[in-house]
Amino acid sequence: MPELPEVETTRRGVGPLLEGRRVSAVNVRNPNLRQPVLASLPQRLTGLTLRAVERRAKYLLFRFDNGFLIVHLGMSGSLRIVEPRTAFRKHDHVEITFDATHCLRLHDPRRFGLMVWTEEPPKDHALLRHLGPEPWDEQFSGAYLHAGARRRQAAVKNYIMDSRIVVGVGNIYASESLYRAGVHPNRAAGRISRTRYDAIVVAVREVLEEALELGGTTLRDFVHSDGEPGYFRVRLRVYGRAGEPCECQGGLIRQIVIGQRSSFYCPRCQR
DNA sequence: CTTTACGCCTGACGGC
DNA sequence: TGCCGTCAGGCGTAAA
Numbered sequence: 001m002p003e004l005p006e007v008e009t010t011r012r013g014v015g016p017l018l019e020g021r022r023v024s025a026v027n028v029r030n031p032n033l034r035q036p037v038l039a040s041l042p043q044r045l046t047g048l049t050l051r052a053v054e055r056r057a058k059y060l061l062f063r064f065d066n067g068f069l070i071v072h073l074g075m076s077g078s079l080r081i082v083e084p085r086t087a088f089r090k091h092d093h094v095e096i097t098f099d100a101t102h103c104l105r106l107h108d109p110r111r112f113g114l115m116v117w118t119e120e121p122p123k124d125h126a127l128l129r130h131l132g133p134e135p136w137d138e139q140f141s142g143a144y145l146h147a148g149a150r151r152r153q154a155a156v157k158n159y160i161m162d163s164r165i166v167v168g169v170g171n172i173y174a175s176e177s178l179y180r181a182g183v184h185p186n187r188a189a190g191r192i193s194r195t196r197y198d199a200i201v202v203a204v205r206e207v208l209e210e211a212l213e214l215g216g217t218t219l220r221d222f223v224h225s226d227g228e229p230g231y232f233r234v235r236l237r238v239y240g241r242a243g244e245p246c247e248c249q250g251g252l253i254r255q256i257v258i259g260q261r262s263s264f265y266c267p268r269c270q271r
Numbered sequence: 272c273t274t275t276a277c278g279c280c281t282g283a284c285g286g287c
Numbered sequence: 288t289g290c291c292g293t294c295a296g297g298c299g300t301a302a303a
Contacts, residue, residue, distance in 0.1 A: 002297090034279070034298085058297080075296050076281075091281090110280045112297060127299085154274065163298080171296065260276075261296075 002073040004168030009215030015053035021098035030093040057167035067119040074112025142198030149189040159189035177203040238264040
C-alpha cells in the first residue's frame with residue numbers, strides 16, 4: 001500500500017533514469033484502472049521528451065513539454081523499469097518505453113491506480129485542486145491544525161487523513177503518528193490543544209521521514225528485472241499489532257474501526 | 272457546511 | 288485439496 005514515502009521513493013527511483021529521454025512506444029495492456037486509461041495515450045505521448053518526474057501528495061507528475069502524465073499507485077500499484085522484451089507479469093497494465101531502452105511498467109493488481117493526461121497545470125486539475133499542504137510545508141503546523149479543527153467533531157485520525165487538511169497521511173502512518181504523539185485516534189479533532197497538535201505534526205514528519213530513509217536503501221529495486229520495490233520495513237509500533245503488549249508494558253494494543261478503517265492504539269499511552 | 276457510506280478490485284487467509 | 292466468504296484499503300463521489 002504505497003503511502004507518501006513509497007511514492008516519493010518511486011519518484012526518486014525512476015526520475016533520474018528517465019528524465020531527458022524520449023517516449024518511443026506506449027503499450028496499454030489493460031486500460032481499466034480507476035479511470036480508464038485514455039485510448040489515445042500512445043499517440044499523445046510517443047515522441048515527447050520527459051522533462052521531470054515531480055510529485056504532489058501521492059500523485060506522480062511526469063512533466064512533458066506540453067502536459068503532464070498524472071500517475072497514482074492506489075492501493076497496490078508500483079512502477080519499475082525493465083529492459084525491452086522482459087516478460088510481462090500478470091497485472092502489468094501499462095508500459096511506456098523511453099529511447100527504446102528503458103521500459104517503465106505500471107503494475108497494479110487491484111487497479112485502484114490511475115494514469116491520466118492533462119495539459120493544464122496539475123495544481124488546477126480536478127484531482128489535485130483541493131489538496132492541502134505537504135507534511136513538510138511550513139504551513140503544516142500545530143497552529144494550522146488547531147485552527148482548522150475548531151468545532152470539528154470528527155475523530156482526529158480522520159482529520160489528519162483528510163487530504164484537504166494535509167496530504168500523504170495514510171491509514172498506517174496515521175495510527176503510528178498518533179501513537180507517537182500520545183493522542184487517542186478517536187478523540188474529536190476540535191478537542192485537542194494547540195500543544196498536542198504541535199506533537200502530532202512532529203510525529204507525522206518523523207514517521208514519514210523514517211520511512212523515506214528506509215526507502216532510500218531500496219532504490220536499486222526499481223531497475224531490477226525481478227524486483228519489487230517492496231514495502232518498507234518501518235517498525236510499526238501499533239499498526240497490525242492488536243492484542244500485543246505495547247512497548248510501555250502497561251497495556252495491550254487495541255484495534256477499533258474509525259471511518260470504516262482499522263485503527264490501532266495503546267489505551268495507556270494515548271488519551 | 273461537515274460527516275458518513277459506498278464502490279472500485281484482487282489476493283491472502285480461515286473455515287469447512 | 289479446493290471452494291467460498293470475508294477482509295483489507297486510497298480516494299472520489301453520493302448521500303445524509
